[in-house]
Amino acid sequence: MEVKIERGNAEVTAFLIGRLDTPASLEVAPKINSLADDAGGTVVLDCKELDYISSSGLRLFLTVRKAAAAKGGRVIVRGMNPDIRNVFMMTGFLNLFEIQ
Amino acid sequence: MKELKLDAHCEAILQEYRDNLPAFKERAAAIHKLLKETLDGAGLLVAAIESRVKTASSLRGKLALKGGKYASLKDITDVIGLRVITFYTDDVDKVASAVERLFAVDWENSVDKRKLLQIDSFGYQSLHYICSQEDFPYRFEIQMRTVLQHAWANMNHDTGYKSGVEVPREYLRNMNRLAGMLELADEQFSRIRADITDYRRRVQALVASGNLGEVPLDGDSFRSFLDLEPFDKLNRRIASVNQAEIQEVSLLPYLAVFKALGCRTLGDVQAMIKEYGEAAFQLACYQIGLTDLDIISSSLAPQDICIAAILKRGGGAEGIRLMFDQISGTSEANGMLAEMIVEQAKDLPFMNQK
Numbered sequence: 001m002e003v004k005i006e007r008g009n010a011e012v013t014a015f016l017i018g019r020l021d022t023p024a025s026l027e028v029a030p031k032i033n034s035l036a037d038d039a040g041g042t043v044v045l046d047c048k049e050l051d052y053i054s055s056s057g058l059r060l061f062l063t064v065r066k067a068a069a070a071k072g073g074r075v076i077v078r079g080m081n082p083d084i085r086n087v088f089m090m091t092g093f094l095n096l097f098e099i100q
Numbered sequence: 101m102k103e104l105k106l107d108a109h110c111e112a113i114l115q116e117y118r119d120n121l122p123a124f125k126e127r128a129a130a131i132h133k134l135l136k137e138t139l140d141g142a143g144l145l146v147a148a149i150e151s152r153v154k155t156a157s158s159l160r161g162k163l164a165l166k167g168g169k170y171a172s173l174k175d176i177t178d179v180i181g182l183r184v185i186t187f188y189t190d191d192v193d194k195v196a197s198a199v200e201r202l203f204a205v206d207w208e209n210s211v212d213k214r215k216l217l218q219i220d221s222f223g224y225q226s227l228h229y230i231c232s233q234e235d236f237p238y239r240f241e242i243q244m245r246t247v248l249q250h251a252w253a254n255m256n257h258d259t260g261y262k263s264g265v266e267v268p269r270e271y272l273r274n275m276n277r278l279a280g281m282l283e284l285a286d287e288q289f290s291r292i293r294a295d296i297t298d299y300r301r302r303v304q305a306l307v308a309s310g311n312l313g314e315v316p317l318d319g320d321s322f323r324s325f326l327d328l329e330p331f332d333k334l335n336r337r338i339a340s341v342n343q344a345e346i347q348e349v350s351l352l353p354y355l356a357v358f359k360a361l362g363c364r365t366l367g368d369v370q371a372m373i374k375e376y377g378e379a380a381f382q383l384a385c386y387q388i389g390l391t392d393l394d395i396i397s398s399s400l401a402p403q404d405i406c407i408a409a410i411l412k413r414g415g416g417a418e419g420i421r422l423m424f425d426q427i428s429g430t431s432e433a434n435g436m437l438a439e440m441i442v443e444q445a446k447d448l449p450f451m452n453q454k
Contacts (some may be wrong), residue, residue, distance in 0.1 A: 024257055050438065052393070055344075056392075058395055059395060062347060063373075071333045082440070085433055085436075085438065087391075087393065088435055089403075090384075090387040090388050090395045090398040091393055091395060091397060092349075092397035092398070094427065094428045095349075095353050095399055095403070095427040096349055097428070098428075099428045099429055100427070
């Protein structure tokens with residue numbers, strides 16, 4: 001699992017690559033949690049190359065959402081494949097994020 | 101501009117002002133802060149609080165005009181002036197009551213200009229209190245008015261009674277017509293606010309008494325309804341399948357979905373929960389039962405109730421797609437998701453019951 005963070009002028013994008021299962025979530029948590037510093041603006045969680053997400057992964061997404069809510073920012077989840085979107089739907093997470 | 105000449109008595113008053121200017125500035129800031137904290141604490145939202153200390157040139161002008169009537173600087177009550185500008189007329193009285201609690205009010209010199217106007221005249225409306233504090237020897241003035249009264253006063257001030265220039269009668273008449281209109285507008289704003297507050301109270305009472313069928317479905321009523329936690333039972337039931345944690349989120353986005361599904365009252369929403377709750381549970385069980393997902397959001401219950409209603413009413417994949425478009429934004433992927441749900445649901449018991 002890899003997380004690449006690119007900070008642009010208008011938004012910060014985290015590219016999530018691979019499988020965000022429980023061990024991977026533990027591994028990338030510091031990087032994802034660091035997005036809280038940017039949560040006053042727009043944070044994009046780019047899932048184009050995300051193959052799988054577990055409950056632990058969903059919790060990481062929630063951390064970013066909570067930070068954004070506290071700071072008045074927005075979180076965009078971009079490029080989910082059908083399986084990831086299905087997980088979001090099954091758990092009622094679909095309307096928690098701005099989805100593109 | 102040539103400086104106005106003052107006699108020795110007035111010069112002495114002006115000198116006393118100069119000697120005390122830092123104390124005036126400090127006191128004005130302290131009163132401003134105290135007022136702001138008090139109004140904030142009371143949850144009273146005002147448009148602005150302004151404060152100022154009279155300038156030396158303004159005081160000189162005042163003394164040149166009517167210096168003889170002041171024995172000392174203590175007789176000039178507006179060296180420190182504050183203004184509280186409210187949104188609603190009712191709030192002027194609430195601010196006044198807060199001011200009365202905070203400071204000693206010199207009633208003899210305070211003026212309620214709202215009461216001074218004759219029945220056939222319109223114009224400057226404001227409440228002026230002359231106040232004092234025990235630990236400060238000078239009095240100060242607090243003006244309280246609405247934003248509309250403030251706007252009118254400012255416009256009138258520019259070309260009106262203080263300008264020293266005689267203005268045509270027609271202009272004055274137009275200003276008075278405007279004052280009358282603003283007074284009516286102020287009254288209407290207050291009435292609308294009172295009506296909305298009254299409506300909210302009635303809705304809350306109806307929701308609390310369980311008369312949901314009488315409550316029209318709107319933002320206010322839906323919020324009150326959600327306070328009753330109408331989806332909690334179903335969410336807990338779904339969560340128990342995987343011993344999942346429930347993440348509480350706002351369910352307000354579902355107001356639009358329930359409306360789109362034909363709900364006109366809270367009773368209609370309640371009826372949908374009752375009618376489709378079991379079907380929603382079957383769908384959720386099928387979807388997460390074979391996964392190890394142990395977190396759900398509290399929006400899962402309303403989501404699955406709406407999906408079940410759409411499916412049972414023959415809305416099919418298109419209906420579900422529209423629902424997802426409504427709650428998470430339009431996307432082609434919502435169409436695929438909707439197709440998948442229709443496929444998942446077709447063998448579930450609720451889809452095969454009449």
